[in-house]
Amino acid sequence: MEEKVRWTIQASENLEEIFDFLERTNSSDYASKVIENIYKKTEILNQYPKIGQIELRLINRKFDYRYLIFSHYKIIYFLDGDIAIIAMVFDCRKKPSKLKIE
Numbered sequence: 001m002e003e004k005v006r007w008t009i010q011a012s013e014n015l016e017e018i019f020d021f022l023e024r025t026n027s028s029d030y031a032s033k034v035i036e037n038i039y040k041k042t043e044i045l046n047q048y049p050k051i052g053q054i055e056l057r058l059i060n061r062k063f064d065y066r067y068l069i070f071s072h073y074k075i076i077y078f079l080d081g082d083i084a085i086i087a088m089v090f091d092c093r094k095k096p097s098k099l100k101i102e
Contacts, residue, residue, distance in 0.1 A: 018038075
């Protein structure tokens with residue numbers, strides 16, 4: 001099956017930040033497992049790209065942003081044709097005002 005999920009630079013950087021934080025506060029094994037599970041969560045988008053709910057904080061943008069939840073992380077994406085573009089991975093424990101797509 002053709003991969004229909006792509007990651008932006010911002011989303012990849014978010015994952016690096018999450019990994020670094022979890023590695024410092026827990027362990028590298030735990031950090032790796034969380035990142036792996038975030039990736040696994042997005043695999044559903046290959047078959048069901050519209051499964052995520054609309055992200056109301058990002059309404060009235062060029063794209064309709066949607067999201068999936070894994071643990072306390074919000075995986076924000078939009079559709080470009082039949083490709084799901086992961087725009088950001090947001091830690092929901094942060095202030096909602098920090099939810100910004102560059």
